[in-house]
Amino acid sequence: MNHSLLDASAEAERYIGGLDSRAGDWLAERRRSAVLGIQQLGLPDRRQERWRYSGIDGLLDGNFSADWESTDNPLPPLESVMPDGTQAGLLVFVDGSFQAELSFVNDTGIQFTSLRAAMAKGDRKVLAALGSLSGTGRHAFSAINLATMQDGAVISVSPGKSIDQPIELLHIATAAAGGRMLRPRHLITLDKGSQASIVERHLCLDADGYFNNVVSEILLQEDARLDHQRVQLEGSQAYHLSEVHVQLGARANYRAINAAVGARWSRTEINGGFLAAGANLDLEGLYLAGDGQLVDFHLDVVHGVSGCSSRSNFKGIVYGQGRAVFDGRILVERQAQQSDAHLTNANLMLSRGSEVDTKPQLEILADDVKCSHGTTVGQLDPQAVFYLRSRGLSPSQARRLLCLGFASEILEGFGNVSLRGQLADHIQRRVESIDLENV
């Protein structure tokens, strides 16, 4: 398949040739192997099992460019989306580039540098870690990210430190992002026994079609604990692909909530793996797919060592011409005895024309395990709707209330109250706006 996205190699040569000259051969080498990866992996297509429900025609038609943007454009006013400043750290990325003047880090336990700075400085430690969890990737998009990465957050939390307030990674797409592929790449390390929480938001300020291609690599060392709250609220014409790679050391604990409500097309791939016993992975998710939207979640949880547990719980609401795709894979390898792995996926279909394709998978090669998965697809209980209507609620109010009830199990997991409220409002507004004629 030929597509301009595959021509990222020429773009990568530019980085190799000039932009990160100080990082030297090492980075050039990495970029070159990723360029090879782009060609070898190729663009996904629906004949591939992992992509059978998610076409990328629209994304390809967008012809998003992987060019290096100039960073001296004046920024539009961002006050409306800036958080209140009570965070332990705020790291703002506008159109994929780190904005130092809008960002701060208030806690001495947090070491932060932007990826751009680390590459320019030739920070060996950072460079060596890049791609160590993700590899070149499973498809051309992640290889493109590695080949042409430009900026991102490199965060590490010192051993034993407990960061009380969340660190916020705020991504804002502005009008300047139109027609481009943004490709931030984050590297997050929690040292032994440390604790932190990260809020990751992807927002849009009147940008037209753009493609946000995000890769995060997260390493939790022994006894570390990370609470990761992710909210995808991209623009209605945006394409969003995020890939999260998490690796857990002994007794580490990773908990993530993923809310995907924006974008025309979005796909989140979460890859979880364990390094030693006693670790726990907890993934939750909430998605809303309305008119013409496609929301796709791919989980790949690999139990490669014994004595770890994982739990995944994803819920979705679809309506209009919305489509939800869920693929949840749990692999328990031969040596991973005493694994405990559970996954559930519940879908609520509100109207005609919508579609849910769900595929939980269990691959079990060890015998002393407890594994299960469950999925449901259904609609609102007519009796519950009737009950609420008999109490004087309008059909749309009843629907709103029941949908919120359905979503609340996940919403309540958001420690950040304002984030929770914002999401709840968003869901209410959209659920209430559904055309009743088609329900």
Added chain:
Amino acid sequence: MASPDAGVDRLIQAEYQQGFVTDIESDTLPPGLDEDVIRAISLRKQEPDWMLQKRLEAYRRWLLMSEPQWASLHHPPIDFQAISYFSSPKKGEGPKSLDEVDPELLATYEKLGIPLDEQKALAGVAVDAVFDSVSVATTFRQTLAEAGVIFCAMSEAVREYPELIQRYLGSVVPPQDNFFAALNGAVFSDGTFVYVPKGVRCPMELSTYFRINEANTGQFERTLIVAEEGSQVSYLEGCTAPMRDENQLHAAVVELVALDDATIKYSTVQNWYPGDSQGRGGIYNFVTKRGDCRGARSRISWTQVETGSAITWKYPSCILRGRDSVGEFYSVALTKGRQQADTGTKMIHIGENTRSTIVSKGISAMEGSNAYRGLVRIAGKAENARNHTQCDSLLIGDRCAAHTFPYIEVKNPTAQVEHEATTSKVSEDQLFYCRQRGLSQEDAVSMIINGFCKEVFKELPMEFAVEAQKLLAVSLEGAVG
């Protein structure tokens, strides 16, 4: 817990009991496949030209297809040119009655515990026994004929009921459906045809026993069951195969058609030779089974107990086209040694108020690998469709594998679809409880496994339920240390 292990191992390693070879002179085509071979098969079976054309069309399609690679199965590549595509146990004309049947053949059935004449008298089951590729004995034809039920060999049906065959054969599983279905369409040797006319309740359970006997001959059975409006039929299929050291290919196609208010119940106990403990030999079983609920309120129920074959690739499916039609799939699949099974079902909901139930129980022991692969699809027009799926896997030993790959596609908001799956081993607590009530280790495990499979066994006709339990007991009883 060391001592019970020995008993367990002994039981798990029990050699295949139905393994023996009957030496009968047979008429076999040399290995290889081309259009001439297909013409030769068709000629030998004295088929009309339209049938030959159907075969050739399927063959031409097959040439353009490639073997499916998506299943979680591993086997050396199959050389389709090394297989002989026709084997008839006897030269010359077919036997007119049991007396004409080769006594050695009858003795084979005796060894299997299914003497034909005894069955006539005892069970009231009509048996159309297929020994290799040609039907050699057909019983109870008369009784069935009185009810208007046609129950005969496919080759005979092609000659005697061409209108029915032309109308229905390939209408559920067309040759282009998949690689193995196309192969079967080209070279199918024989099989069974059942036709139940309008309003008739088939007076007895119909049953066919299959055996693969010739070395290196693929078995390509073709079964077609048509149930007219308001009719009912229950069909039993059971297989055992003698011990052989070379892999044998089995690519059967089964098509069911249920019209308005008709019910078809199809039960299988499959115990082909699974290969030895090193994974040598054993049957490769690539089967396409599909039922079409064409009529309103029709019902198709698949029940299978899969304990044999080195490789099982089988997805008995239901197309729920008629409104209020019902599809069911009940399965127990057991893999041990190096056996691999990739099995499941497809429930395609097209009509309104269609319902389906899937209950799948997988048991993996030793180095066995068991995968459930299923699809539930609710089309946009299938109002109020319902599906419930339950897949449970039981693991015995730390080198076995159990996989679950359900696909759920819903395009109608009035649908209600539920899927759940669990994987675990026989719990120590359950075992301990049974042991302290005085049960031996073996009895305790046997009881637990039988309990695990009970939901499926209760769907089997009584004759089969007994055989199925015996099979599981022989294969696995007490298989936990």
